[in-house]
């Protein structure tokens with residue numbers, strides 16, 4: 001009887017093991033087929049694009065000197081937003097005067113209508129010859145975050161000093177490269193006698209670094225009053241990454257289809273104050289420190305694959321070598337594994353989850369006084385698959401201490417996801433313009449981990465893209481709001497050419513037809 005039972009158990013185990021093997025084999029066959037066949041990049045690249053007789057820009061020696069002098073002058077004006085209530089308004093005013101001097105054709109052309117918004121922001125309307133074509137809008141911002149040479153800059157942050165082909169200074173990649181690149185491109189287009197078919201707006205905010213409440217929001221208010229609807233908006237955000245994504249062969253231009261949400265949460269603990277010679281077992285500082293430590297020890301859940309970040313890696317899959325190519329092509333199977341790889345570095349962790357950063361911790365009044373109040377502020381960047389409310393609930397659960405008051409100070413949900421398919425005009429025009437200028441770059445949709453002025457434009461268009469053609473190499477993301485912010489003179493020229501071509505490409509009336517359908521715009 002025992003032998004019979006043992007043989008039955010063996011039989012059963014055999015069936016289980018072979019079914020498991022067959023399942024694994026089947027999964028791997030599907031995964032292998034997908035690895036070989038996944039092609040999300042072809043898009044409209046080979047399609048027949050409408051001819052627009054684009055003018056070309058070949059920068060000569062004189063223009064090079066002029067455009068670099070303009071750019072350096074822009075960097076030297078310290079248009080700093082110090083805090084929510086303090087900006088360098090003298091510099092903002094000087095920047096206005098400077099723009100008028102640097103771009104005389106833009107400011108005098110009968111095709112361009114310019115107005116100041118909220119004293120320091122700029123709104124340009126470039127009239128198109130075919131008013132039936134829906135206009136689009138380019139955004140950039142004039143203000144910069146503070147910078148102090150003593151933090152370790154190789155050149156003073158408002159010097160625009162050129163070192164080994166790079167211009168150093170606050171604003172060189174955030175965001176005066178876009179401000180100046182766009183206007184310089186328009187200046188050259190107008191000088192060459194260009195008149196757009198499709199009208200467009202340019203919005204230059206003066207307070208993006210402090211939320212755009214006066215600049216971008218007033219520009220939006222004005223456009224709404226005028227009943228304007230936009231075909232798409234393009235703002236700062238993602239860039240061309242070269243050597244930043246581990247394992248990716250060649251550069252990638254990520255175009256931000258959305259941006260993460262934000263929540264600012266205040267944690268506070270109040271206790272009775274007293275003499276430090278007879279301390280209670282736990283002080284307000286100790287209780288709050290434990291709460292903060294719990295938040296750092298328990299990051300928000302991994303959500304990789306539940307937002308547009310999955311698409312990014314599927315688009316880039318063919319540019320990885322094996323085994324990463326296999327993994328990226330089969331996120332339906334491997335996203336838990338990839339999440340664990342990506343979460344190891346801060347920059348890629350930001351794509352995996354809602355991030356939690358404790359940015360303020362205030363407590364204490366005197367060395368021998370038990371403080372009655374301890375406060376901390378937490379800045380969360382919310383993943384596309386979560387909301388402010390969900391994040392707040394998780395924080396309360398994680399803190400799990402009634403003595404710690406948890407309050408939502410400010411916040412907004414993640415932004416809607418713009419289109420990136422063959423019918424998405426803005427996305428396809430940006431992609432085409434990138435590929436014409438940089439044929440070796442792979443273009444993919446992405447998600448912007450920081451916030452931009454463009455988030456205020458959601459009522460004017462469903463299509464908001466966050467991208468500028470600045471090249472980011474290893475070490476460059478840290479320069480963003482950090483020390484030694486810089487751009488190469490070559491890259492700045494490329495940015496001008498990019499905007500010069502983009503504006504002309506937008507004159508296309510409709511996208512080419514990938515299949516049989518026609519998409520009227």
Ligand SMILES: CCCCCCCC/C=C\CCCCCCCC(=O)N[C@@H](CC(C)C)C(=O)O
Nearest residue numbers: 208209210211237241245348450451452477480
């Ligand atoms: C795995 C893929 C890696 C891709 C590399 C991405 C490199 C990211 C580098 C820079 C971050 C982009 C930040 C975009 C613009 C953010 C502008 C900003 O700082 N805005 C403020 C707005 C706030 C409302 C004041 C912000 O804090 O987000």
Ligand SMILES: [Zn+2]
Nearest residue numbers: 141174175236
């Ligand atoms: Zn910026």
Ligand SMILES: [Zn+2]
Nearest residue numbers: 145174209481
């Ligand atoms: Zn910034």
